[in-house]
Structure formats: C-alpha cells, structure tokens
Amino acid sequence: MTPSERAKAALRYQNRKNRAQGAFFEQMINGACDFYRSRQIADIEKTPEPMQPTKDLGGGKFIAHYTSTAQADYKGFLFGGRAVNFEAKYTDVEKMTQDRVTADQTERLERAHQFGAMAFVLCSFGSVGFYRIPWTVWRDMKGRFGHKYITPQEAAPFEVRIGGPGVLLFLEGLEDRP
Numbered sequence: 015m016t017p018s019e020r021a022k023a024a025l026r027y028q029n030r031k032n033r034a035q036g037a038f039f040e041q042m043i044n045g046a047c048d049f050y051r052s053r054q055i056a057d058i059e060k061t062p063e064p065m066q067p068t069k070d071l072g073g074g075k076f077i078a079h080y081t082s083t084a085q086a087d088y089k090g091f092l093f094g095g096r097a098v099n100f101e102a103k104y105t106d107v108e109k110m111t112q113d114r115v116t117a118d119q120t121e122r123l124e125r126a127h128q129f130g131a132m133a134f135v136l137c138s139f140g141s142v143g144f145y146r147i148p149w150t151v152w153r154d155m156k157g158r159f160g161h162k163y164i165t166p167q168e169a170a171p172f173e174v175r176i177g178g179p180g181v182l183l184f185l186e187g188l189e190d191r192p
Contacts (some may be wrong), residue, residue: 031106032104032106035104035106035138035140035141036104038141039102039104039138039141040060040102042180042182043060043088043102043136043182043184044060045180045181045182046181046182046183046184046185047059047060047088047090049181050185054093055092055093055185056090056091056092056093056098056185057090057091058088058089058090058091058098059088059089059090060087060088061085061086061087061088061089085118085119085122086099086100086101086119086122086123086126086133087100087101087102088100088101088102088136092132092185092188096130096131096132097126097129097130097131097132098131098132098133098185098188099122099123099126099131099132099133100123100132100133100134100135100136100146101115101119101123101134101135101136102135102136102137102138103115103135103136103137103138104137104138104141105137105138105139105140106139106140106141108139108165108166109163109164109165110137110139110163110164110165110169111162111163112152112155112156112162112163112164113162115135115152120153123135123149123152123153124149124153126149127149127150132188133148133149134146134147134148134149134152135147135149135152136174136184137164137169139166139169143166143169143173144173144174144176144182144184145166145169145170145172145173145174146172146174146184147164147169147172148172151172152164174186
C-alpha cells in the first residue's frame with residue numbers, strides 16, 4: 015500500500031468511527047427522550063431532515079437531496095408547556111468549535127431563546143463527557159472564553175450526568191413539574 019493509499023484508508027476509518035460515535039450519541043439522546051416522555055417530564059423528538067428522493071434504488075433505498083436548510087436537531091416541550099430546542103454535537107478532539115452550529119441553526123436557536131424557549135447545544139467529547147451548553151454561552155464564546163471554541167474543562171460547569179440505567183439526564187434541573 016502506498017503512503018497515499020494508507021492516508022486515504024486512515025481517513026475512511028476515522029470518518030466511519032466518527033459517524034458510529036455520533037450515531038451512538040444520538041441513540042443516547044433518543045433513549046433519554048423516551049425516558050423523559052415515559053415519565054411525562056418532556057416530549058422531545060429528533061427533527062427530521064427534509065429531503066426529496068430523486069432515484070429509487072429498490073429495497074427501501076433511494077438517492078435524495080436535502081430540500082431546505084437544517085434546523086435544530088431536537089425540538090419539543092417540557093411538562094407545563096415550555097419549548098425546548100437544541101443542537102447535538104459530537105467530537106473526539108479536545109475542543110468543539112462554535113461554527114459546528116450552522117448559520118441557519120444559529121438563527122433558529124437564537125429565535126427560540128428570544129421567544130423564551132430552552133435553547134442549548136448538547137455536546138459530547140469522546141463519548142465520555144456530556145455537556146448542556148446554554149445557548150447564550152455558546153453564542154457568546156468569544157467574549158466568555160476569548161476564543162470561538164469550548165473545551166471539556168470550560169464546559170465542566172454544564173456537565174450532564176448519566177443516571178441509571180445509562181440515561182443521559184440532559185434536562186436535569188430544567189423540569190417544570192407541579
């Protein structure tokens with residue numbers, strides 16, 4: 015194998031690994047959403063990506079393209095009616111850059127915040143550290159940290175606990191219960 019082929023293979027491996035870890039993080043979030051829904055704490059769902067199929071490949075597979083800009087990954091409401099909008103981001107490096115939230119997602123989260131919704135970015139650093147970064151902290155990273163990224167050490171005040179049995183308690187402390 016040539017050095018170029020080795021580099022391409024390493025990149026393919028890293029991309030597959032990142033996708034798998036991101037999918038695992040999404041499964042954790044979906045499991046937490048089910049947990050909160052079953053206990054009538056919140057009803058939150060993954061926002062489907064709007065797409066238009068362009069070619070049927072058979073067997074339930076198709077080729078498609080996205081038809082509109084991305085929105086926040088998850089939307090819903092807490093018991094009592096308060097809306098929740100958040101973006102989920104995974105990284106396996108020691109910093110999460112602010113631009114991981116796109117301009118369209120930024121606009122949506124800012125609007126949600128201005129209208130009184132809970133708005134935040136749920137981050138995973140290497141599938142071992144989980145953090146609920148309030149939208150105002152994410153939005154104002156440069157002023158708060160002096161740079162446009164956040165590290166696990168800077169995110170520490172926003173750490174999310176994992177409760178039994180393995181539930182990512184990302185709403186802990188936000189529940190509006192009677």
